Amino acid sequence: MEKNVILSARDIVVNFKVRSRVLTAIRNVSLDLIEGETLAIVGESGSGKTVLTKTFTAMLEENGNVSQGKIFFEGRDLLTIKSNREWESIRGAKIATVFQDPMTSLNPIRTIGSQITEVIIKHQKKTKAEAKLMAIDLMDKVGIPHASTRFDEYPFQYSGGMRQRIVIAIALACHPKILICDEPTTALDVTIQAQIIQLIRQLQKEFGFTTVYITHDLGVVAAVADKVAVMYAGQIVEYGTVEDIYFNSKHPYTWALLSSLPQLGVKGELLFSIPGTPPSLYNKIKGDAFAPRNPYAMKIDFEEEPPFFQVSETHFAKTWLLDPRAPKTEMPEFIQNLHEKIEKKVSFEGKLNAK
Amino acid sequence: MPNKVLLSLRNVQVTFDVGRKKKFVAVEDVNFDIYEGETFALVGESGSGKTTIGRAIVRINETSKGEIYYDGKLINGRLNKAADSEVVRNIQMIFQDPAASLNERATVDYIVSEGLINFKLYKNQEDRRDKVRKALANVGLLEEHMTRYPHEFSGGQRQRIGIARALIMEPKLIVADEPISALDVSIRAQVLNLLKELQNSNKLTYLFIAHDLSVVRFISDRIAVIHLGRIVELCETEELFKNPLHPYTKSLLSAIPMPDPIYEKTKVPLFYDGSQHDYSVDKPSFVEISKEHYVWGNAKEIEQYKKQITE
Numbered sequence: 001m002e003k004n005v006i007l008s009a010r011d012i013v014v015n016f017k018v019r020s021r022v023l024t025a026i027r028n029v030s031l032d033l034i035e036g037e038t039l040a041i042v043g044e045s046g047s048g049k050t051v052l053t054k055t056f057t058a059m060l061e062e063n064g065n066v067s068q069g070k071i072f073f074e075g076r077d078l079l080t081i082k083s084n085r086e087w088e089s090i091r092g093a094k095i096a097t098v099f100q101d102p103m104t105s106l107n108p109i110r111t112i113g114s115q116i117t118e119v120i121i122k123h124q125k126k127t128k129a130e131a132k133l134m135a136i137d138l139m140d141k142v143g144i145p146h147a148s149t150r151f152d153e154y155p156f157q158y159s160g161g162m163r164q165r166i167v168i169a170i171a172l173a174c175h176p177k178i179l180i181c182d183e184p185t186t187a188l189d190v191t192i193q194a195q196i197i198q199l200i201r202q203l204q205k206e207f208g209f210t211t212v213y214i215t216h217d218l219g220v221v222a223a224v225a226d227k228v229a230v231m232y233a234g235q236i237v238e239y240g241t242v243e244d245i246y247f248n249s250k251h252p253y254t255w256a257l258l259s260s261l262p263q264l265g266v267k268g269e270l271l272f273s274i275p276g277t278p279p280s281l282y283n284k285i286k287g288d289a290f291a292p293r294n295p296y297a298m299k300i301d302f303e304e305e306p307p308f309f310q311v312s313e314t315h316f317a318k319t320w321l322l323d324p325r326a327p328k329t330e331m332p333e334f335i336q337n338l339h340e341k342i343e344k345k346v347s348f349e350g351k352l353n354a355k
Numbered sequence: 356m357p358n359k360v361l362l363s364l365r366n367v368q369v370t371f372d373v374g375r376k377k378k379f380v381a382v383e384d385v386n387f388d389i390y391e392g393e394t395f396a397l398v399g400e401s402g403s404g405k406t407t408i409g410r411a412i413v414r415i416n417e418t419s420k421g422e423i424y425y426d427g428k429l430i431n432g433r434l435n436k437a438a439d440s441e442v443v444r445n446i447q448m449i450f451q452d453p454a455a456s457l458n459e460r461a462t463v464d465y466i467v468s469e470g471l472i473n474f475k476l477y478k479n480q481e482d483r484r485d486k487v488r489k490a491l492a493n494v495g496l497l498e499e500h501m502t503r504y505p506h507e508f509s510g511g512q513r514q515r516i517g518i519a520r521a522l523i524m525e526p527k528l529i530v531a532d533e534p535i536s537a538l539d540v541s542i543r544a545q546v547l548n549l550l551k552e553l554q555n556s557n558k559l560t561y562l563f564i565a566h567d568l569s570v571v572r573f574i575s576d577r578i579a580v581i582h583l584g585r586i587v588e589l590c591e592t593e594e595l596f597k598n599p600l601h602p603y604t605k606s607l608l609s610a611i612p613m614p615d616p617i618y619e620k621t622k623v624p625l626f627y628d629g630s631q632h633d634y635s636v637d638k639p640s641f642v643e644i645s646k647e648h649y650v651w652g653n654a655k656e657i658e659q660y661k662k663q664i665t666e
Binding site: 044045160189190191192193194195198216217218219220221222223225242243246256257258260261262263264265266267270271272273274277338339342343345346347348349351352353354 | 400401509510539540541543544545547548551552566567568569570572573574592596597598599605606607608609610611612613614615616617618619620622624625626627663666
């Protein structure tokens with residue numbers, strides 16, 4: 001299958017002015033989105049995952065700006081767009097976003113129906129009646145029962161999971177090419193989370209959009225992603241297929257993230273936790289940003305920023321451990337053979353369907 | 356396994372008024388014992404009533420039926436002032452959102468010592484500051500943090516302040532209401548470890564409230580699964596993962612996100628629908644189906660569950 005790059009970000013640097021200081025939130029990031037795939041971006045809060053994707057739709061806060069880089073989409077560099085009007089033909093229409101909290105992204109004093117039709121009327125030049133039919137059809141597709149009667153209800157009459165379905169319906173109203181899901185299930189219960197993940201997967205098959213899925217939960221990533229980008233302190237530190245990341249990760253930060261998952265925890269033992277805190281992005285970072293928290297750090301990690309080393313055709317990691325001169329280092333035993341370990345943990349699986 | 360029952364709930368019901376006449380039953384018929392030194396988890400989705408139970412235990416929500424006993428003494432309903440403060444001192448709560456549960460206009464020193472001040476639990480100012488220092492050190496914070504305000508801390512540190520505030524009262528039982536749900540993955544591990552260490556060093560008993568079975572499996576000795584205000588299954592942790600019986604428990608298990616793409620991409624999440632139970636004639640009850648394993652069901656269902664467990 002031919003793999004088309006639908007969006008390509010090159011050497012992105014994002015700065016924020018905070019009072020009189022400058023915070024560099026994104027430090028030279030390049031990233032390709034492959035058409036029809038799901039890319040998951042993982043990292044701690046403050047690692048820049050949301051900021052990076054906001055540059056795709058010019059939704060950075062006012063004090064932020066992209067000071068360097070290019071974002072190619074449909075044959076042009078999005079960062080050359082100056083007017084908001086021009087952005088409106090992209091944002092929402094071609095690149096849509098689903099945010100974390102479905103309560104704050106819906107208007108509480110307008111009906112669900114009017115919030116969906118608004119988008120359709122604005123971007124697709126339909127009449128009110130046509131838009132209503134399309135909206136009900138969309139509500140149906142995202143799994144709202146009795147869509148035509150619930151069309152006139154308000155957000156407070158919907159549960160959290162149902163609201164998030166509506167936000168997804170609004171995002172899909174214009175058949176976007178790219179759907180950015182920014183922690184869409186973090187505020188929801190695990191059972192509802194499982195449903196929303198399934199819904200997004202099923203809609204992706206039907207509509208054929210490309211998904212960027214932002215999350216800090218490596219359990220969720222395993223369920224949604226084709227490709228994974230691990231971010232730390234404003235940079236991508238490891239990139240690969242979902243199998244590369246879970247079964248053959250190379251960056252100590254990815255190891256640390258995997259090791260700290262309570263799903264893998266052993267009763268009676270302490271969980272692995274990453275010592276220290278991420279570096280302040282107000283200061284220029286010397287060497288590898290993760291070095292002070294990295295038990296595998298070498299002298300060079302504190303002096304020089306590592307380049308991206310290619311592990312395989314699909315897999316890249318930004319760590320000096322991959323330099324041929326570095327001592328050979330295996331991933332911690334704790335996260336080796338992850339699949340076999342999880343299989344033991346889910347021994348309840350066979351019982352689930354027992355009647 | 357410790358055997359002394361520290362907290363005991365019997366047929367507890369909590370209702371909320373809806374308008375003037377109607378009542379909404381938030382939790383009903385809640386029965387469980389918590390043994391001294393154990394971690395007992397209450398797991399369910401939002402709206403299941405798990406937090407309501409926690410709040411009823413610390414006397415924030417009034418109960419409308421049933422009894423709650425702490426160390427053999429009745430602690431719900433009207434209590435005299437001495438008994439009330441005894442409960443408050445012995446049972447402390449840690450809240451979910453470390454940003455919302457701390458007074459943002461107060462210094463850490465004041466936040467942590469508020470309980471001491473309310474109950475006059477210190478000899479003099481020096482003694483009070485000493486206790487605060489010790490409580491902060493216990494959760495890995497420094498003396499210099501005493502003069503700062505909550506907004507100057509990260510989420511994980513704020514949750515530590517919340518824990519220090521509970522610890523300073525030297526409680527026996529801590530009700531931890533989703534203490535890590537609002538935290539980042541890497542911070543979660545730190546806070547979970549801290550709770551475990553404190554349990555060992557201070558001989559604490561926990562009621563751990565959560566919606567995510569994966570965290571609960573790691574930290575708790577026994578689990579009660581609650582759905583729409585009713586406990587549907589209760590047993591030891593590994594037993595629940597080995598022999599889940601109630602269909603709601605199964606749906607929770609199937610929803611755990613596992614860090615394994617092979618498993619995740621083939622699994623089919625189960626959805627629980629309460630209408631699958633027919634309780635019109637055959638009425639359900641809470642039955643001990645095997646040793647220490649309780650499940651809510653009617654005669655016909657219990658029969659099926661028994662078969663499943665022996666398979």
